[in-house]
Amino acid sequence: MNINTMDAAEFRRRGREMVDYVADYLENIEQRPVYPDLEPGYLRSLIPTEAPLEPENYEDIMKDVERVIMPGVTHWHSPYFFAYFPAASSYPAMLADMLCGAIGCIGFSWAASPACTELETVMLDWLGKMLQLPESFIAGSHGHGGGVIQGTASEATLMSLLAARCKTVRQVQVSNAKISEAEIVSKLVAYTSEQAHSSVERAALIGGVMMRKVPTDKSYAVTGDMLKKMVEEDRAAGLIPFYFCATLGTTPSCAFDDIITLGPICNEENMWMHIDAAYAGSAFICPEFRPLLNGVEFADSFNFNPHKWLLVNFDCSAMWVKKRADIIGAFKMEPLYLKHENQESGLVTDYRHWQIPLGRRFRSLKLWFVFRMYGIKGLQAHIRKQVALAKEFESLVRADKRFEICAEVIMGLVCFRLKGPNELNQNLLTKITNSKQIHLVPCQLSGRFVLRFAICARTTESRHIQKAWQHITQLTFELLQELRH
């Protein structure tokens, strides 16, 4: 039995073909319907019910990619994809991922592949400097802070909440040795905006702590006053406020919590402040957007996703902490098979203590390739171009009196709706989804059903925005016609 089904020579050939397939796919993506036209369960009947006993031909597999897979793909990199938030994609990141796959190291400790750990620390320093993060978040050669690549913002939020929980339990036990951990945890309260991402509430569920939603102002942002009021009430009721997750760029409307007023309250109240800037964080590399990050100096941890808006393919969620000891201390485990002689030197980072999983890929290569191939200026230009496209769409909406803009357009997201009942907008979205020419998702703002139009693909241009708007107004015309009859 020859188990070298595919050797290096065949990989050279098939790899070249795959490079061309990828380039063809991305060059011609706008000719594919952005959203698939099929029913749930479509795939099972298209392939066998069991794995083959004998090896198959590579050609047959590639034919099946077009026959089985592509009809069921929602094309996130189509210039007509305006749903959710962008998933970053660029050729340099894809090349780096090929290299990452070949090296194939599992970088859970420094010794498991020193380059994997060290490039990550330095890339997070580069990126932190691009965002002008305070010095305390930069690892440098001797810092107490530093950065790590998490898989997703959800994991960063969870890690910060768990670290805060651990820190608070220890602090309470120092002043009252008799109180049990369970009793302390039962009194802990975390806070976040009512507009925060569902993963924040989920982190509290996982961590087994109470979470209170802070109401937002008319721009859908949390301000210091609102948090302070809730914290004081809870303290008076004998609870222990310990954690606040601020959002910069909420998922529904890209609102920005007022961290300048929130930060000092968290510091005074001895609460961990985590900042989730999953989408918007990339924009802070532009000086004109950096003021939105003012107040980060009060935070204990900060996170955003280069895999959303900084041209680095998923997964790559950048997280910084002010005190590494806080996050490492929460869950350090040292079995003998993971020990190595350098770990006590203080110079060494073992990233497994910073995250939920043990294993991790060499993801910093993607950052390195993208930063160098685009340069800071190229990345800034990408952000600015997408914001300009959102402004262009906003002005199209504003020029049509049937529509209204539902939240200030600050970055690449436009929240809009037809003036009138929610049902009307639900019907419009259904028409849009069914037509499969563009793809959007809705959100809810102040009880209103709102359409979210996010600039997503790297290759989206003005002509795609114009065409999308023509399409929306055409469907609106049809909808209003139908209602009249």
Added chain:
Amino acid sequence: MNINTMDAAEFRRRGREMVDYVADYLENIEQRPVYPDLEPGYLRSLIPTEAPLEPENYEDIMKDVERVIMPGVTHWHSPYFFAYFPAASSYPAMLADMLCGAIGCIGFSWAASPACTELETVMLDWLGKMLQLPESFIAGSHGHGGGVIQGTASEATLMSLLAARCKTVRQVQVSNAKISEAEIVSKLVAYTSEQAHSSVERAALIGGVMMRKVPTDKSYAVTGDMLKKMVEEDRAAGLIPFYFCATLGTTPSCAFDDIITLGPICNEENMWMHIDAAYAGSAFICPEFRPLLNGVEFADSFNFNPHKWLLVNFDCSAMWVKKRADIIGAFKMEPLYLKHENQESGLVTDYRHWQIPLGRRFRSLKLWFVFRMYGIKGLQAHIRKQVALAKEFESLVRADKRFEICAEVIMGLVCFRLKGPNELNQNLLTKITNSKQIHLVPCQLSGRFVLRFAICARTTESRHIQKAWQHITQLTFELLQELRH
């Protein structure tokens, strides 16, 4: 400012070069020292302190891969790498990962890319059938169970523990509505082997529940009697046993917990049984190893890592549950921006409810490519070859009276040591590590310092085993000489 730093045409050219670089790297990997020769902090001085403002040349980046990265890589795919457990790697998996990167969808819900979700469900069915998992774990068209790809076994363990915690809390509250969640959680007890991976204990820390370590027998396995005794003691003390994590193939010595006796106890005691077979699970596709999985029918969830031993590049950890509702119910969140019209049909799987992160890549492509390019027979041949190489190494060790084998060699791991004090073995390992010709890590068994020799790389052959043993005996000779003087 042109921000198309690299367009499709250049990607075609650079992609081909990268394919060749990857093939060259893997074809010539054994000429590189398997373990790097450098001090912590080596990398920072080799590259600038900040990201470049302007784009750089691609050639310069690739030159830096050899100058900056490669000297710091621990080469996990060198045939002289025998540390930890294998990290799987194959050319078909790498090709599938290229495709995954290009499609670049984030498959958190069915609608976000139906093919991504549906191929995963069917591939986990294929794989489940390869392992002869009970029908209850197979999703089929109407099943209550099914599979999911997690990032790592740590995440699978955590998800199962959290699902069990949630289920138990609800059950207790049904019979006693007055008891608070915090009070229930404070009484929950999870169990696992004292030989279990550190991530199991970590899952309990994250979940905020007590974890008790069950002692093992002389083969380092947990048996039913031992668990039963602890559970009875804890119930008598008013605690609530709720979860047991069995290990099939422990990290230190590849021991197998006796799930045939453990399973019925868990079922009787209303405890969730999770099986962590991270490494060994791949071997169950071979009929001769499948008996080690007997008892899986008692489990609530089962997990192993195709990214360890089934030629699928990291990350790809396969997890099955008997009742999807148990795992989904624990943390379901439904914000409007993630809703889609098909989600209530019952036919649809939204994998975000099955895992810690929200986002996820199209990882099932790797399984599909690997299953089809190797066929079940090819994958079985890979397992059998690596087990045979371990047996070959075992017989070399047994033939040398200075050494002893420390645990039965069942799969691809050999635990051995020099007869004599731990210090002697520590010194031998230090010599091995410093010589950088082969790479191993130690473990502790019954208080003894033991060397772990794991067959890792896909390309490891008999000649590498022979050369590794010659090298070990040469260093042993030198060590014993030095001790004599």
